[in-house]
Amino acid sequence: MWRAAPLVHDGTLTEAAMELLHAVSGVDKALLRAARIRPSRSNWLHAPWYGRRRGGALTMGRTIWFTANWFDPKGLGSGSLKATYAWLLHLAHEVGHLPQAERFGQHLPGKARYTAAFVWQYAVRALLLQPHVHDGSPLEREADIGRQVLRDLVALDHERHPVVQAVHSGHAEHVRQWCAAHSVHLAELSVKHAARPAGPPDANA
Numbered sequence: 001m002w003r004a005a006p007l008v009h010d011g012t013l014t015e016a017a018m019e020l021l022h023a024v025s026g027v028d029k030a031l032l033r034a035a036r037i038r039p040s041r042s043n044w045l046h047a048p049w050y051g052r053r054r055g056g057a058l059t060m061g062r063t064i065w066f067t068a069n070w071f072d073p074k075g076l077g078s079g080s081l082k083a084t085y086a087w088l089l090h091l092a093h094e095v096g097h098l099p100q101a102e103r104f105g106q107h108l109p110g111k112a113r114y115t116a117a118f119v120w121q122y123a124v125r126a127l128l129l130q131p132h133v134h135d136g137s138p139l140e141r142e143a144d145i146g147r148q149v150l151r152d153l154v155a156l157d158h159e160r161h162p163v164v165q166a167v168h169s170g171h172a173e174h175v176r177q178w179c180a181a182h183s184v185h186l187a188e189l190s191v192k193h194a195a196r197p198a199g200p201p202d203a204n205a
């Protein structure tokens, strides 16, 4: 059976994970609570325009689909501290798509418009022969702010960072207090990454 410390088995985020993801991405807690993380069984995530480099996740409405390797008990579903950090980085990006989907609406025409907006952005960049077709689109860059804040926050500590360890052990109150104590730094990082000019994302994204 797979295990990922930021997730409950029903596909919801733990309280501790919600606290940290809210702090780094600014996404509403109610929206994080409504999100469901699901394994994608087919390979439909590997649409031609979708960057494999991202490691396989896609947010549609309030469902975040992750590829099977994330649920592999011998892989990222092992429940290890290292896997927790990998999950958190990836989630910090994907939850950034949740408010975007809300903006476009939860009803079917809204979902269709959201998908169309993505495809249009990819198509424009592809036509202009721009590299990083997926990661460079405005919706992607907006969604990525939370991931970049988290990466800056933990700096070289990675999974050894105390806030990552607190999520790993499910100490929501710990995470809440840590984020409150570092709220100024968190706000500075958000501003820094929101203001970052367009450019290629770093290689290990």
Ligand SMILES: [Zn+2]
Pocket: 093, 094, 097, 140, 143
């Ligand atoms: Zn994305």
